Amino acid sequence: MNPRAYLRSIELQRDKIASLAEYPFCIPAVRTLTTLPVHPKVTFLIGENGTGKSTLLEAIAVAWGFNPEGGSLNFTFASRPSHSELHQYIRLVKGVRRPRDGFFFRAESFYNLATNIEDLDREPIGIPVIHSYGGHSLHEQSHGEAFFATFMHRFGGQGLYLLDEPEAALSPVRQMAMLSRIHALVNQQSQFIITTHSPIILAYPDAAILQLSDAGFEKVTYEQTEHYITMREFINNREKMLKLLLNENNSS
Secondary structure (H helix, E strand, C coil): CCCCCCEEEEEECHHHCCCCCCCCCCCHHHHCCCEEECCCCEEEEECCCCCCHHHHHHHHHHHHCCCCCCECCCCCCCCCCCCCCHHHHEEEEECCCCCCEEEEEEHHHHHHHHHHHHHHHCCCCCCCHHHHHCCCCHHHCCHHHHHHHHHHHHCCCCEEEEEECHHHHCCHHHHHHHHHHHHHHHCCCCEEEEECCCCCHHHCCCEEEEEEECCEEEEECHHHCHHHHHHHHHHHCHHHHHHHHHHHHHHC
16 A cells, blocks of 8 residues: 555446446446556546546546536536446545545536636635636636646645546647646645546656556556557658548548
């Protein structure tokens, strides 16, 4: 047992599931899940669209007590309930220490989070919520600026941070800055679980990379990921790749 981990592993309580043929249990990564170890610093969940990365991360978040649409443990807003029931069938194996902070970041519902903050601050009780996000309306910034303001100002260290595709609105430069921010928070005794398609963010060195596929889970190195391989091939053989892709597109 690593003493610094807030979350040590995730277990699927298979005996409680009526049928593995029904959603979300039919997703291969869920169907094959027994116990999933979590790195004490950073765990990446990667894979093609539809492999269950966000579904699993959402279940972990809800089982921990976060709002399904994102935010800290204090957020309770709901715009359109759409989360799966998976959280009812997983068990979180927690460490001996409890985090002082925590946040579930969802790129797809960040707009709803920003709106809820403005709703709460119309009649603030005490310090306005937006002060924890840099003091400037998240809706009055670009998506990338608002995302980064959240990472920089709201994340305070000694926390469990669950991030679902945080790179969605970030430029490559900001993604590199995100790497630096993750490292600073790890050095402040934080733990991350991140779903991502970004080969930049995925490059964080002290991490476990878990690849989801039709075969289930596989622990891979950075150089084994399709993100790294595809990007390297495209950059190193750009004209050849473009010719192949555009010729295929023209012939269809």
